[in-house]
Amino acid sequence: MDFGFSGEDEVFRAEAREWLAAHAGDAEDRRTWERTLGKAGWIGLGWAAGGYGNRIAGLTQQVVWAEEYARSGAPPRSGHIGENLLGPTLLAHGTEEQRSRFLPPIAAGEELWCQGYSEPGAGSDLAGVRTTAERCSDGTYRITGQKIWTSLAHEADWCFVLARTEPGSRRHHGLTFLLVPMEQPGRIEVRPIRQLTGTSDFNEVFFDGARARVEHVVGGEGGGWGVAMSLLGFERGVSTLAQQIGFAKELGRVVRAAVESGAVRDAVVRERLVRLWAELRVMRWNALRTLGSSGTGHAGAPSVAKLLWGGWHQRLGELAMLVRGAGGAVGPAEWSASASYELDAFQHLFLFSRADTIYGGSDQIQRTIIAERVLGLPREPKGRQGAA
Template identity: 85%
Template sequence: MDFGFTHEDETFRAEARTWLAAHADPDQDRRTWERTLGKAGWIGLGWPRDGYGNRTATLTQQVAWAEEYARSPAPPRSGHIGENLLAPTLLAHGTDDQRARFLPPVAAGEELWCQGYSEPGAGSDLAGVRTTAVREPQGTWRVTGQKIWTSLAHEADWCFVLARTEPGSSRHHGLSFLLVPMDQPGLIDVRPIRQLTGTSDFNEVFFDGARAEHVVGGEGAGWQVAMSLLGFERGVSTLAQQIGFAQELGRVVRTAVATGAVHDPVVRDRIVRQWAELRTMRWNSLRTLGGSGDAGAPSVAKLLWAGWHQRLGELAMQVRGATAGVGPVDWTPSAPYELDTSQHLFLFSRADTIYGGSDQIQRTIIAERVLGLPREPRV
């Protein structure tokens, strides 16, 4: 496979690096930053240029942008769910009116989105959703139910919701993909979930007759649309994610040198293994983007990076030694207790093998859809 960067790609990379150096501010309000990105046309590089306000870029140029963004001091993105999940889904399944209504505000950084999939009792088993939507005489829908682990719901303007629209249906039948505005006081309640790290990136969302006007793909086609969206979830962004992983690994190595842990042959072996596995993940991602992957490639990628990142968190604690469990390196009893970088990495990475499809689910997908093994019994 030849996945090299051309002269044009490197020119594009240099433009991206220069722009980020001039504009990226890690302390900037994230919503303001989305508008800054949108004004410069950096949102939606992989979309067709069709009046949405975005610039277009080849696949290799998208990779270059993602890598340079990960290396820059720019703040974390708030608009990636709308850009990388909703937009490709609308381009594949939406109507012209839906694309004209929703894509320009995403490209401009004006409207932020969240994903209403998981529910209590229906996390990895997405077909078990119980949220319902009832069609009203005027053609709108009323959505009732609960979603959980909803990333950035506390900031989002809209939520795409997988709901059951056919009474009495079960599993993947009778589902629809609805677009729900979040600004509905009294009808939508967002409750942040406090995590081990003390932060609240995830939320519970309660819908109590919330209004929805848009159905993507048609009534009853929700399962097909939802599965199509999940196919967009792991693409160019995985390579940018690996840039972040490399930076985290670099910090672990520097800590190992500073504490003397690097002189332990077991620690050195773990560091080398982490480095080698990260290189393997990069080449696997490039192979997949180059069109050489199989139907199980996204599941393989998730298994690789989730376990790798979790082991990196454990290694970060190991190289710190006994101080890893008592507080940040520069913490004093008189100061407020806050996690340092390595502690945050360790605690947050415990969830890596669960969210986005647990390891067990990924192995089942590979076994059934790639290896052709007998299907797991369904209760």
Template identity: 80%
Template structure:
């Protein structure tokens, strides 16, 4: 696929850049910002001709919007889980009624979502989930179990939950993909998880007989694994290109600091900086190739391996360049923020998890080995 930007794309870029310059200032409350984006039609680009209330955009225009958003310094998104993960999953697997009910509130920024996948005993090995969804006499489901590392659960209105609908099933079989409302007092408990950076965007979520309507089961009984894996494929789409804009800004900051501190005089540091730049270009080319439809079944796993390790190495390099000054000091200590961190320190600490969340490196390599290279499947249960 020729991924060059044409005249219409550049006109779209000018419109996007102008709108962001006029609206993306600091001070927005996150939910209010989602509604501003929705009202202007910037949520749900590329959802097809139906649009569900918002504008349509070509693939290249979606890339343009993602890049301009990243460059603008606009507020972090709270609605991306609904827009980038659930919405394309519903378009692929949802019923007409499910699309009509859930897509418009996502497009308008009115309803926010979180993802109920990982559990304490089922993180990288997602097929080991224990959360169960039992049929009630009226045909609805009662969901009981625990999810962990649930991004933005403390803000979300809804959660898409992978649960075991067949109590006698094992592994990938007997699972359901359910759309569950979070506003169920006494039945849903959200506990924030404090990270090394001092922030708490991840959460534990406990479901105690939570109600889910029968018509909110996506794909039908037993199709949960298929739907869940389809969603993970959408996780590494156009948004990865916007992510790379952020990576480029972080790399530029590390290069400036290396120059200012004289660290570039060290040939090892220079070599690592050049490698980081070259690998970032490879990431972009791989992402464009994948979006163009020429990637193979392992392309999403390759993308995860590329950016996870790259970002982690950048954090390590940034701290190396600073030397002893890279440590966090106690001068601004408070009980809620035991140390003050700048952008580089936060990047280093957060990047320690890059090779784990979103699918660990070990799992991605197994997927590539088995599904792309055709190597023997990894034995289960140890030796």
């Protein structure tokens, strides 16, 4: 297969690279940066034409933009969830009124979104959602429950929430996909979750009678499961290739550290470095192959991709600490048990990557999806589920 880019793609690449070089250093904060991207038309490149405020770019140009953005060192995106998850979902399942209301502010970088899926008792097993939404006589839903691991909830203006609207329903039945404004004092509480890295990118979100309007139901009442699964398919698209650019940068830093410390003289270290490099190339070819296909025969592609990069990134973190040696476990002298602290790049890589095989669907869940939905293997008997 030809994984190259056309001359038109390369012209687009030059434009993207030039713009990023000129503007990436201008961002005062992440929200301002989103508005800068929106004003220049760089948000929503993959959306279908419809006058929603975004420029139109083909699939290969979307890949080019994602790669150049990752290479540029530009600030992390706060608008990823709205642009790459909710946007395509509204184009596929939303009403024209919903698209007209929500897509232009996302394209302009004006409204940020978070995802209300996981719960304390329903993480990778999304069908176990217990958050409820009761339809009221005033044309709203009253939402009660808790979500967890909600990325960027402390910054978001809106949250798309999967909630149970049919009392007594079980598993994937009776679920509804709701668009919920976050600015509801006394009804929505966001609590940051402090991670091993010392940062708080994730949050707990508590809904205590929060309201969502009936016209902000996507896919109809009770149709939430299908919408939610469709959205998860968008989650691992073009952004996977940009993620791999970041991985390549991290691998390059580990290689340089191994050379500088002399660890590269160890045959085992050399073998692990080469293996990681080869596996990263394979992930890239697999991602390009999947994106370039019509989708037929690739039902398990997102799960395969998640399995590949989650384990790969963990192994890279482990090797980074091996290359550093005993010094990798030592922090600044001013660290204390109660004080905040700053990790170096390798320490952050090692600690954060411990979660890579859990969040976004654990490895066990991904293997089950591949086994049952792709390979057609029989489901595990209910009597054995949860057995030691």
